[in-house]
Amino acid sequence: MNRKVKNDRFFRGKSQNQKRWHFLRRFTIVISLLVAIWLFLTTITVFFASSKPVDAFLVLGGSIKREIYVAQLAKKYPQIPILISSGSKDPCIWLIFQRETVPIDNVWLEKCADSTFDNFYYSIPILEQWGVHNVKLITSTTHLPRAKLMAQILLGSHRMWVSPDIIQEKGIPGNREYWWKTGLDITRSIFWAGISQVIKPQCSKVTQLNQVNLQEWQSRGFKCERQGGLEVRSRESVNFGF
Numbered sequence: 001m002n003r004k005v006k007n008d009r010f011f012r013g014k015s016q017n018q019k020r021w022h023f024l025r026r027f028t029i030v031i032s033l034l035v036a037i038w039l040f041l042t043t044i045t046v047f048f049a050s051s052k053p054v055d056a057f058l059v060l061g062g063s064i065k066r067e068i069y070v071a072q073l074a075k076k077y078p079q080i081p082i083l084i085s086s087g088s089k090d091p092c093i094w095l096i097f098q099r100e101t102v103p104i105d106n107v108w109l110e111k112c113a114d115s116t117f118d119n120f121y122y123s124i125p126i127l128e129q130w131g132v133h134n135v136k137l138i139t140s141t142t143h144l145p146r147a148k149l150m151a152q153i154l155l156g157s158h159r160m161w162v163s164p165d166i167i168q169e170k171g172i173p174g175n176r177e178y179w180w181k182t183g184l185d186i187t188r189s190i191f192w193a194g195i196s197q198v199i200k201p202q203c204s205k206v207t208q209l210n211q212v213n214l215q216e217w218q219s220r221g222f223k224c225e226r227q228g229g230l231e232v233r234s235r236e237s238v239n240f241g242f
Contacts (some may be wrong), residue, residue: 092224112203157193
């Protein structure tokens with residue numbers, strides 16, 4: 001009698017385990033199909049986005065040369081909004097755009113990012129709010145291939161095409177690349193590509209360039225990178241010209 005009871009319990013437990021296994025297998029198949037469909041639709045959307053004109057400049061901080069370059073681009077394309085993620089000090093960027101006599105109403109500074117991953121972490125929600133489809137990514141050769149791969153994964157997962165624009169730097173680069181750093185950032189970018197479809201981090205330190213108070217910065221004191229070749233002047237002595 002006891003043996004029969006034990007056998008019944010064994011087969012009942014085995015049957016329950018089989019049911020759980022079948023459920024997990026079906027669940028995995030369904031999730032895999034949904035992910036595959038999402039990847040397919042996203043790929044098609046990104047492909048069509050590639051044929052659209054660039055509608056945003058994203059500058060990754062690390063060298064004042066990048067901000068000088070985007071200010072020169074803004075001369076040709078003043079209608080395209082610019083997002084500078086953790087770039088040079090605010091007054092240095094203000095002086096760069098003033099020197100190039102470029103309007104600054106369409107330039108935004110994001111100051112929450114502390115890493116390349118953070119550059120995209122905080123920039124993507126802003127670019128989505130702007131309704132961007134084709135992003136010109138501005139960085140340096142010293143930032144490759146990590147920045148480009150991360151951009152393609154993260155921006156691509158949000159249906160944005162990435163058009164890299166790589167500039168040359170002089171001196172010691174602000175970004176030093178190592179294989180383990182690239183591997184780590186690519187891995188977490190893949191995970192965040194999915195999670196960021198639901199979670200939308202917001203940066204509380206986003207400033208429009210025309211809101212930068214140069215006099216206030218001068219009273220506190222600041223220095224810009226030597227490569228910028230900037231001369232610090234009082235705000236009243238600057239002729240805006242626009």
